[in-house]
Amino acid sequence: xxxxxxxxxxxxxxxxxxxxxxxxxxxxxxxxxxxxxxxxxxxxxxxxxxxxxxxxxxxxxxxxxxxxxxxxxxxxxxxxxxxxxxxxxxxxxxxxxxxxxxxxxxxxxxxxxxxxxxxxxxxxxxxxxxxxxxxxxxxxxxxxxxxxxxxxxxxxxxxxxxxxxxxxxxxxxxxxxxxxxxxxxxxxxxxxxxxxxxxxxxxxxxxxxxxxxxxxxxxxxxxxxxxxxxxxxxxxxxxxxxxxxxxxxxxxxxxxxxxxxxxxxxxxxxxxxxxxxxxxxxxxxxxxxxxxxxxxxxxxx
Amino acid sequence: xxxxxxxxxxxxxxxxxxxxxxxxxxxxxxxxxxxxxxxxxxxxxxxxxxxxxxxxxxxxxxxxxxxxxxxxxxxxxxxxxxxxxxxxxxxxxxxxxxxxxxxxxxxxxxxxxxxxxxxxxxxxxxxxxxxxxxxxxxxxxxxxxxxxxxxxxxxxxxxxxxxxxxxxxxxxxxxxxxxxxxxxxxxxxxxxxxxxxxxxxxxxxxxxxxxxxxxxxxxxxxxxxxxxxxxxxxxxxxxxxxxxxxxxxxxxxxxxxxxxxxxxxxxxxxxxxxxxxxxxxxxxxxxxxxxxxxxxxxxxx
Amino acid sequence: xxxxxxxxxxxxxxxxxxxxxxxxxxxxxxxxxxxxxxxxxxxxxxxxxxxxxxxxxxxxxxxxxxxxxxxxxxxxxxxxxxxxxxxxxxxxxxxxxxxxxxxxxxxxxxxxxxxxxxxxxxxxxxxxxxxxxxxxxxxxxxxxxxxxxxxxxxxxxxxxxxxxxxxxxxxxxxxxxxxxxxxxxxxxxxxxxxxxxxxxxxxxxxxxxxxxxxxxxxxxxxxxxxxxxxxxxxxxxxxxxxxxxxxxxxxxxxxxxxxxxxxxxxxxxxxxxxxxxxxxxxxxxxxxxxxxxxxxxxxxx
Numbered sequence: 022x023x024x025x026x027x028x029x030x031x032x033x034x035x036x037x038x039x040x041x042x043x044x045x046x047x048x049x050x051x052x053x054x055x056x057x058x059x060x061x062x063x064x065x066x067x068x069x070x071x072x073x074x075x076x077x078x079x080x081x082x083x084x085x086x087x088x089x090x091x092x093x094x095x096x097x098x099x100x101x102x103x104x105x106x107x108x109x110x111x112x113x114x115x116x117x118x119x120x121x122x123x124x125x126x127x128x129x130x131x132x133x134x135x136x137x138x139x140x141x142x143x144x145x146x147x148x149x150x151x152x153x154x155x156x157x158x159x160x161x162x163x164x165x166x167x168x169x170x171x172x173x174x175x176x177x178x179x180x181x182x183x184x185x186x187x188x189x190x191x192x193x194x195x196x197x198x199x200x201x202x203x204x205x206x207x208x209x210x211x212x213x214x215x216x217x218x219x220x221x222x223x224x225x226x227x228x229x230x231x232x233x234x235x236x237x238x239x240x241x242x243x244x245x246x247x248x249x250x251x252x253x254x255x256x257x258x259x260x261x262x263x264x265x266x267x268x269x270x271x272x273x274x275x276x277x278x279x280x281x282x283x284x285x286x287x288x289x290x291x292x293x294x295x296x297x298x299x300x301x302x303x304x305x306x307x308x309x310x311x312x313x314x315x316x317x318x319x320x321x322x
Numbered sequence: 323x324x325x326x327x328x329x330x331x332x333x334x335x336x337x338x339x340x341x342x343x344x345x346x347x348x349x350x351x352x353x354x355x356x357x358x359x360x361x362x363x364x365x366x367x368x369x370x371x372x373x374x375x376x377x378x379x380x381x382x383x384x385x386x387x388x389x390x391x392x393x394x395x396x397x398x399x400x401x402x403x404x405x406x407x408x409x410x411x412x413x414x415x416x417x418x419x420x421x422x423x424x425x426x427x428x429x430x431x432x433x434x435x436x437x438x439x440x441x442x443x444x445x446x447x448x449x450x451x452x453x454x455x456x457x458x459x460x461x462x463x464x465x466x467x468x469x470x471x472x473x474x475x476x477x478x479x480x481x482x483x484x485x486x487x488x489x490x491x492x493x494x495x496x497x498x499x500x501x502x503x504x505x506x507x508x509x510x511x512x513x514x515x516x517x518x519x520x521x522x523x524x525x526x527x528x529x530x531x532x533x534x535x536x537x538x539x540x541x542x543x544x545x546x547x548x549x550x551x552x553x554x555x556x557x558x559x560x561x562x563x564x565x566x567x568x569x570x571x572x573x574x575x576x577x578x579x580x581x582x583x584x585x586x587x588x589x590x591x592x593x594x595x596x597x598x599x600x601x602x603x604x605x606x607x608x609x610x611x612x613x614x615x616x617x618x619x620x621x622x623x
Numbered sequence: 624x625x626x627x628x629x630x631x632x633x634x635x636x637x638x639x640x641x642x643x644x645x646x647x648x649x650x651x652x653x654x655x656x657x658x659x660x661x662x663x664x665x666x667x668x669x670x671x672x673x674x675x676x677x678x679x680x681x682x683x684x685x686x687x688x689x690x691x692x693x694x695x696x697x698x699x700x701x702x703x704x705x706x707x708x709x710x711x712x713x714x715x716x717x718x719x720x721x722x723x724x725x726x727x728x729x730x731x732x733x734x735x736x737x738x739x740x741x742x743x744x745x746x747x748x749x750x751x752x753x754x755x756x757x758x759x760x761x762x763x764x765x766x767x768x769x770x771x772x773x774x775x776x777x778x779x780x781x782x783x784x785x786x787x788x789x790x791x792x793x794x795x796x797x798x799x800x801x802x803x804x805x806x807x808x809x810x811x812x813x814x815x816x817x818x819x820x821x822x823x824x825x826x827x828x829x830x831x832x833x834x835x836x837x838x839x840x841x842x843x844x845x846x847x848x849x850x851x852x853x854x855x856x857x858x859x860x861x862x863x864x865x866x867x868x869x870x871x872x873x874x875x876x877x878x879x880x881x882x883x884x885x886x887x888x889x890x891x892x893x894x895x896x897x898x899x900x901x902x903x904x905x906x907x908x909x910x911x912x913x914x915x916x917x918x919x920x921x922x923x924x
Contacts, residue, residue, distance in 0.1 A: 101883065120869060171847065174895070175886070176876045176885060177876055178854065180869070184859065184861075188492070188493045190494055192855065193761075196760070200851060215494055241501075245475075249500060253493065260456075260485050261613065261621075263424075264424035265616055275407075279476035284402045287400070288400045306416075459799065490795040491793055515793065517795075542774040550773065550779045554801065561783050561786055562922075565726070568779060568782070569720050569781075573717040573720035576777075588776060594777065607717075
């Protein structure tokens with residue numbers, strides 16, 4: 022069985038640390054303006070998948086060195102888009118292409134732990150989409166220049182951003198951002214509601230996100246977070262379906278070790294001490310939704 | 323046939339009054355911090371169902387005594403969650419459980435009249451979910467401490483809140499509230515857009531909500547409100563389906579006594595005097611949507 | 624084949640001009656307070672359909688004379704709603720009625736070009752719905768009185784507004800507007816997020832919208848805009864479906880003349896010069912969604 026130690030994974034594009042149940046990931050490509058490379062893509066997919074399964078991790082924080090020129094300046098397209106196509110899609114046609122930003126976005130979106138991104142610099146393209154939208158919480162530096170430049174580059178918004186952004190902030194604001202490709206700062210009314218917190222300096226963003234993560238890791242239940250994320254992402258198609266889902270979840274969790282500790286701590290007027298984990302205290306019923314297999318030859322358009 | 327008189331229903335946990343076509347309901351459990359009990363649950367389900375069918379009622383306002391310690395401090399869980407499980411779900415398994423907060427939320431959500439809640443005190447748990455989210459309009463005291471504490475108690479958000487809250491204010495803000503369990507006041511950017519009006523003192527909340535309800539009850543059509551609520555809750559899956567639905571509704575309503583009065587009043591530059599009622603002036607076509615039967619053995623997960 | 628020249632269409636209710644790839648349409652019924660008439664309806668449907676197919680057009684701006692009493696004061700209902708019913712629906716029953724506001728709204732919504740409305744005066748009824756909600760961007764005069772008066776006229780919101788408005792600004796704000804019929808100005812928290820920009824005088828609204836349109840027409844790809852609008856309107860039912868759609872689109876567009884120019888311009892640090900057009904550079908795969916036929920006898924409720 023492969024080691025779960027983050028330090029033993031041989032990552033080259035990211036730095037990692039696990040403390041207080043919080044896994045911190047730092048993009049480490051400052052000399053390339055933190056562009057999104059194939060190597061960075063693979064390492065991020067790998068580590069978010071690991072964090073999802075690692076009971077020790079209750080929250081993940083992604084950030085960059087605050088001294089880098091940008092949090093993430095997007096994909097490097099100086100060689101054209103061609104470098105993005107894999108052999109398979111070149112041979113079999115456009116329907117065989119799978120956008121790497123989307124694969125990463127789905128991996129982060131599916132991570133059952135709390136996910137937080139600390140955007141401590143400028144962000145563009147995939148640095149706005151895959152590296153921000155699938156997270157539960159976004160912290161940002163007030164001076165960050167933010168842009169979804171796709172329509173000004175001749176392409177469409179990628180990395181599932183046309184699904185995620187309107188859900189997060191509504192279609193009016195999402196359209197103002199995606200169809201203009203404008204550059205904005207976090208105080209812009211178009212984007213403000215995307216962020217959980219806006220910090221005045223680059224240096225303050227990660228520490229604020231980390232303190233937030235540690236407090237939540239200490240005082241929330243890992244299993245309750247996973248089920249709550251499931252309900253937010255897959256609430257059912259009607260209020261009635263949602264009622265069936267949240268009823269079953271509450272019976273499961275309320276009868277679990279964390280539900281019991283939650284009620285007891287409330288009664289005793291103290292902070293809870295949750296010990297439940299996803300590998301021991303979840304249920305075969307979870308996930309209750311069908312996950313479309315997006316691999317080529319399994320999914321067609 | 324049972325009496326429709328609210329004063330004759332023998333309610334113990336709520337006070338009621340019907341004036342100017344507005345039914346006011348006051349939660350009357352101040353000595354229990356207005357916790358959500360089995361008795362309060364049953365009476366609220368009963369009265370919202372009654373109000374739905376009572377042609378005299380054009381709007382419902384729910385509130386609490388402003389001198390109570392809280393508008394509603396949630397369910398009483400000092401005895402653990404166990405008190406919430408009914409015998410059936412204990413015997414037949416978790417899939418048989420039906421959350422009472424959800425049953426109440428669906429009852430309020432389905433009420434075809436205007437529904438307004440006057441949150442004149444602190445609110446937590448089911449006091450945030452079932453007692454606020456399914457309403458059409460929320461009035462609140464600016465000093466109210468508001469919290470969805472679920473993940474800090476080891477459980478998931480209930481009462482269909484994972485369906486309703488993201489629809490009301492978007493996923494970014496809903497996640498900030500539901501996955502942190504933070505306590506906020508109404509001026510917080512996370513929750514501000516949930517409220518129709520924020521009042522500076524506890525005493526002003528109910529009178530403002532009542533005046534708002536009376537004005538709407540006088541000047542809107544009962545049938546038009548019911549169909550408009552239906553369209554907002556069940557708009558169809560595409561702009562085309564919505565067009566079929568709102569076209570049919572507008573032909574029905576435009577040809578009805580209220581539609582005719584509306585056009586006449588507009589022409590004569592006077593306020594309308596609507597006399598249409600749901601029992602006389604609706605159509606067998608309404609409701610046009612399928613309602614999932616959530617009763618155990620009828621609905622499965 | 625019919626002429627594509629806008630000046631040769633014989634429009635009576637609108638003025639048109641095509642400059643810098645931007646088609647401007649001005650409602651020209653000031654002496655009727657710019658009410659929505661059968662003639663105006665037909666001309667707007669006709670011209671938006673033309674603009675959709677005309678490769679020369681990259682953006683459409685709709686406005687009114689700023690000296691008119693209103694941007695659009697709604698339908699003229701002084702003769703009752705009856706004038707709205709067509710013979711067919713009178714004969715065949717309410718299910719045969721098709722709301723003209725909805726037909727126009729769908730036509731604008733489906734237009735594959737950038738659509739911008741310059742609301743330089745008061746707006747009511749269909750002037751708020753069909754003439755604003757299906758557009759990509761709304762510019763407005765800060766002094767405009769805005770109202771969705773339906774429930775105060777005995778009818779329901781029309782023109783697909785019960786579908787579009789909650790998607791644009793969320794259900795909490797949409798309900799505050801649609802179920803009250805209140806009159807608000809653009810700075811109202813209920814409606815503020817509907818607008819891309821708010822201008823202090825009536826005279827500034829159209830020039831601001833036009834300048835915005837020209838800049839976008841010059842610097843965005845016609846094909847990328849069409850695909851991006853498609854993704855925003857038809858994102859798929861899950862993040863996985865969206866990933867399949869945006870992956871295929873990005874492979875198509877990235878390999879196209881505009882995608883190549885976008886990458887080249889980025890590398891050469893210059894503005895792009897997009898030459899791709901929908902008639903030459905789209906794909907049979909687009910549109911990827913099924914469009915419900917809403918014609919009577921084709922679609923039933």
